[in-house]
Amino acid sequence: GDSVTQMEGPVTLSEEAFLTINCTYTATGYPSLFWYVQYPGEGLQLLLKATKADDKGSNKGFEATYRKETTSFHLEKGSVQVSDSAVYFCALILHASGGSYIPTFGRGTSLIVHP
């Protein structure tokens, strides 16, 4: 079945360091890809998305490029801040039979940024 694999955390960085969180997927078809972020005590929020191959999603300094050839959607940020500390979830949505769109989430990667 469809699945999303994220790198295990926690990822611990110093402020202003470069961030990469790896995400690869398995899907029968061409999914849309998402990154969600969950700050402590809050619900998930959409960070960015890409709906077709070679699209780049970006928001708040974060970027991710939809790479069909490597089935990847790695999240990057050039200079992290303490306020970026959160759990990041990679997700895909694929059109299923019967007209439904089934979302599949990765396990999440915790990011801890130290001053």
Next chain:
Amino acid sequence: EAGVAQSPRYKIIEKRQSVAFWCNPISGHATLYWYQQILGQGPKLLIQFQNNGVVDDSQLPKDRFSAERLKGVDSTLKIQPAKLEDSAVYLCASSLVVGGGTEAFFGQGTRLTVV
């Protein structure tokens, strides 16, 4: 714009008891999702509604879990009877329409502890 509202925020029950969660989606959102998020894992879709009809409930343990969305607005998720392994955060989300690139907006979740 008001977000997705869920209640209660926390619930502790004994195994074999019953529990119900409530969700009020964003006004005008036709699609409503219930997810189960076990500690350390990504959200797992339990059921998806389009208006008041079920689009997908393939991962809902129907022997103990039930959900309804009367009048296509609010929704309740019930567990009867609860088991220890049901301890998790139950997330409700809504989106404007069903679609591959459609963003879902999440509530803060209900943390259920079964003892």
